[in-house]
Amino acid sequence: MTIQITPAAGFDDPVQQSQQAFRALLDAMARPGRVTTVETETGHPDGLAPALAAALLTLADLDTPVWLGPGFDTDAMRSWLRFHSGAPLAVRPDQAVFALLDAAQMPALETFSYGTDEAPERGATLLIQVPGLTGVDAMTWKGPGIKDSISMPLCGVDQSIWRQRAALSIEFPRGIDLYLGCGRDLVALPRSTAISIEGA
């Protein structure tokens, strides 16, 4: 058994690097479906995509409970997140402002907060680590930030999860916002985007 003594590194220069990472996150959120690269270097625990590590270091702090999903609820991950961000770890997924999830082990979307009609901003942001952001197009995304429409692959996320997400559109403005991360690349899917799955 190995004991993790020191957490993995974070940003070398938090002020500048978190700003650079934020601009990538903002660009991605403003243009759903467009692959955005988080250029800035960041330390990260083994197994966590640098793009999602940068997102957590940029956005999470003591005001934002983070829920670590199956596969990420490890000592290395917990100590890294606590050391760098000070974020409390959510016990239940519905308490989470941010949730870190693996595409292969996704819980149902309804386990997370959608916010309320009067305060929709309380809906959770899910950071989903995916095996890839390319592949055979299987979905069409439409909405603010997308000029006409954009074709997207399933990105390694199960079709049942995409179906849950597609059904969420009628709840708008309640909903959840997603970031899909692979390596240093990100794709955002805000709740305002309507998705339709081919053959579904």
Add this chain to the structure above:
Amino acid sequence: MKQAYETSATLAGYNFAFLDEQTKRMLRRAILKAVAIPGYQVPFGSREMPLPYGWGTGGMQVTAAVIGAKDVLKVIDQGADDTTNAVSIRRFFVRMTNVATTEKTREATLIQTRHRVPETPLSEGQILVYQVPIPEPLRWLEPRETETRKMHALSEYGVMHVKLYEDIAQHGHISTAYDYPVLVNGRYLMRCSPIPKFDTPKLHMNPALQLFGAGREKRIYAVPPYTEVKPLDFEDHPFEIERWPEDCALCGAHDSFLDEVILDDKGGRMFVCSDTDYCGERREAGHTGRMSAPYKAEAAE
């Protein structure tokens, strides 16, 4: 791997872009939610800035959360780069971030504006930050925040249509000339800050990201690129923008927003572009107006 950043030239004792990092994270989270819910006003913990409320503290906090060392900043006040509010905010960010600044709309990556949208069309990758005094479009019709919040939740905007109808009944036309109410992405009623209604159509399907910050009222909202922004109107009284009896007296433009300038007490007046960069660019390209001297002569002064 270490990366070196040039931050040494900013004012000693202050964090980059003035605000502390926790405040920036709070602002950044609010901005991302605002982009995800177009037109919805996200509450945030507005901070005191080193100038009074009403001078653009909301826009400044949004700019401070977004700005980076590589940005090129443009600040305008009523279209002009050289008025007090624009000059002091630009100088503030230069001292706090040491970013490059410009007066050219095309060159800017980040534009903070008070009450105008630049005439030069914006492009993808640019961010326009509006300074907003009152973010709530229903505020003068319903003073209670609890009620307006519920009205937004239920998409209950009949009261605004009644207000526009009363305008028509009393004046024969919709008399709202600035801060014209719009519906964003078919869902949220939004106030586009006191821009003249001339600018309202520019928000629709704009390729740039538009962020709105209200410091005193503690709200941030956004219009993502390529988003439908529709002014409220009626089939028999469609939305119209204002027109002027003359062209710009300096550059001859007939497609830009004009300010009226009184010249004497005998009824003398001229109209000039409110957007100084647009007007200057046109004069540089050789366009002239009714009262303009040749551009070269002015530059040689």
